[in-house]
Amino acid sequence: MSEPIIQMRNIEKHFGSVIALAGVSLDVQPGECHCLLGDNGAGKSTFIKTMSGVHKPTSGEIIFEGKQMAFSDPAAAITAGIATVHQHLAMIPLMSVTRNFFMGNEPIKRIGPLRLFDQRLANRVTMEQMRTMGINLRSPDQAVGTLSGGERQTVAIARAVHFGAKVLILDEPTSALGVRQTANVLSTVDKVRKQGVAVVFITHNVRHAMAVGDRFTVLNRGKTLGTAERGGVTPEELQDLMAGGQEMVELESSLGGTV
Amino acid sequence: MIDSVQDERVRQIPWWRKALIRPELGGIVxxxxxxxxxxxxxxDSGMFKPQGILNWSIVSAQFMIIAVGACLLMIAGEFDLSVGSMIGFAGMMIAVFGIVLDLPxxxxxxxxxxxxxxxxxINGLIVVKTGLPSFIVTLAFLFILRGFTIFIPQTIERKTIIGGIKDAAEGDWLAPVFGGKIGQPLFTWLGEAGYIDTFQRGTKQGQPVIDGVPMLIVWAILLIIFGHILLTKTRFGNWIFAAGGDAEAARNSGVPVGKVKVLMFVFTAFCATVFAxxxxxxxxxxxxxxxxxxxxEAIIAVVVGGALLTGGYGSVIGAALGALIFGVVQQGLFFAGVDNSLYRVFVGVILLAAVILNTYIRRLITGER
Known part of the structure; x- marks a missing residue:
């Protein structure tokens, strides 16, 4: 195995008297999809927010590309190459795909003293990127609102990768999607992984995780219950770890194994 | 793996639907x-003779100046209800400093x-820092500024109108930038050549009925050009759309949403001050x-121009057309001899129609049902 691009060591995060994270460790290799599983309230969000510079850890170390880092804000993390694609807050429906794609990173062309938004370049790049991701746009002016939920996630992922993300954090990208759209997003994840991007995939759906994950880390009540390799763990085991074992077994038997 | 096949359900949209989702459509129609x-x-009323045209152009230009500011601010997701009070306040400040304190x-x-x-x-910072709706914050400033505008001249001059500014501005270099006219030689020539009427009697005999374009109109045109380029052709313009479309998503993408909104409040205040x-x-x-x-009036012109009250969508050209509609109707009713109170009825009706049309257009753009 190669050197991990990012290592989180013994991360603790306290909010007042609440211990959200009680020593979580995780590392991600380039070109790997590392799934972070956990039920609601397990500390997944707090953990990725620590990773992406939103929260500062109370204690513990973040080592990015071999150096210890302390991100002051999300912008610093983005500059370093850690990008987050949020579940809902990724795209602006009323704006065109191009305007969304380049939001915050607009290319500039100079005409005399004027610094203008290079719309033509932006449109071309957007169309190219969308085609590689398998989305056929009618035109780059098309509003993001006309895209499906899965396509929006794909645009957001393509955008993050295009602007140099080395670590891509996906916050429940499939939780609100249908079967077909989920498959599209998972195939996008697979594509960016093959480009050498390290993917952190947050989900509470074991099947989605099993579909693309190389390694699996389960969070429960702010603690990690260990990292498993692909093939070294069954979906049932992951499910049990997420729910905290015992009660889930009882629940599942009463529901006839449908969960 | 998804194949790059054309999805048969993505049909080409007809041209009229494409035209319909342009924000300026309502304004043009x-x-x-x-x-x-x-x-x-x-x-036959002279509305479309030179003097008539100048008349409604000036009124339209007034609407345009404040509509450009209100438009950019609304696209950035905020309102400013203190524009009217700001106009009164700014005028009073000029009078206080220029007449009462006798500064140049x-x-x-x-x-x-x-x-x-x-x-x-300050308006902008309060909105951005507290997260309060700009509706409430600027409503407070509507009262605060109007209060001062009445209080200050009453306290120091014992009256609510301060005059004498024309005399004080005589020979000033900056005053003509706002109160002057341009193009006098052109209009003199037009008058002499017989293209426009000239005065037949009195002290102005032989001079053209229009002796130049007021700077008010020049300001309106410059502000519209500036606003349009800023909004559609620059990086900052993209940030304005983003800030109003979804502030949280914009922030996640590294757009300085707070800065954008505060600057738009400043620009709106600037426009109000130009007007004043x-x-x-x-x-x-x-x-x-x-x-x-x-x-x-500014907000209505902007909405008639196709902007969404909820932000993130709109056009400066549309807002300018909205302002033009208001100017033409307000003066046109006068020329047509219709009672002026009907103007208000018109404003209400057209506002309602515009908002309903905009809601429909929004659904077209976002594909909501």
Missing amino acids: GTIAVFALFSVFAA IWIAILITFVICAAIGA TCQVMEFGSAGADRGLLKEF
Whole structure:
């Protein structure tokens, strides 16, 4: 195995008297999809927010590309190459795909003293990127609102990768999607992984995780219950770890194994 | 793996649907309708003779100046209800500094611009820092500024109108930028060549009935060009759309949403001050009741121009057309001999129609059902 691009060591995060994270460790290799599983309230969000510079850890170390880092804000993390694609807050429906794609990173062309938004370049790049991701746009002016939920996630992922993300954090990208759209997003994840991007995939759906994950880390009540390799763990085991074992077994038997 | 096949459900949208999702559409249709209407009902009234055109152009230009500011601010997701009070306040500040304190007019104008920009920034900072709706914050400033505009002249001069600004502005270098006219030689030539009427009697005999384009109109055109380029052709323009479309998503993408919004409040205040300065230079006085209800007229012009009240969508050109519609109708009713109170009925009806149309357009854009 190669050197991990990012290592989180013994991360603790306290909010007042609440211990959200009680020593979580995780590392991600380039070109790997590392799934972070956990039920609601397990500390997944707090953990990725620590990773992406939103929260500062109370204690513990973040080592990015071999150096210890302390991100002051999300912008610093983005500059370093850690990008987050949020579940809902990724795209602006009323704006065109191009305007969304380049939001915050607009290319500039100079005409005399004027610094203008290079719309033509932006449109071309957007169309190219969308085609590689398998989305056929009618035109780059098309509003993001006309895209499906899965396509929006794909645009957001393509955008993050295009602007140099080395670590891509996906916050429940499939939780609100249908079967077909989920498959599209998972195939996008697979594509960016093959480009050498390290993917952190947050989900509470074991099947989605099993579909693309190389390694699996389960969070429960702010603690990690260990990292498993692909093939070294069954979906049932992951499910049990997420729910905290015992009660889930009882629940599942009463529901006839449908969960 | 997804194949790059054309999805058969993504059909090509017809041209009329494409045209329909342009924000300017309502403004263009409205403008055509209004001109068609008045060319029938007010054809003989002189509305479309040079003086008539100048008349409604000035009124439209007034609406345009404040509509450009309100438009960019609304696209950035905020309102400013203090625009009208700001107009009154800015005019009064010029009078206080220029007449009461007897400073040169250009200094009075510059100080006023700085004060009003600062108040705009305070408006914006309160909205951005507290997360309160701009509706409430700027409503507070509507009262605060109007209160001061009445209180200050009453306290120091014992009256609510301060005059004498025309005399004080005589020979000033900055005052003509707001109160002057351009193109006099052109109009003199047009008059001599017989293209436009000239005065037949009196002290102005032989001079053209229009002796130049007021700076008010020049300001309106410059602000529209500036606003349009800023919004559609620059990086900052993309940030304005983003800030109003979804502030959280914009922030996640590294857009400085707070800065964008505060700057748009400052720009709105700037536009209000331009309006006030032009008005003060034209009238030669500042009154405590100036600018009443202007904030609503600006917002209505912007909405008629196709902007969404919820932000993130709109057009400066549309807002300018909205302002033109208002100017033409307000003066056109006068030319057509219709009672002026019907103007308000018109405003209400057209506002309602525009908002309903905009809601429909929004669904078209976002594909909501």
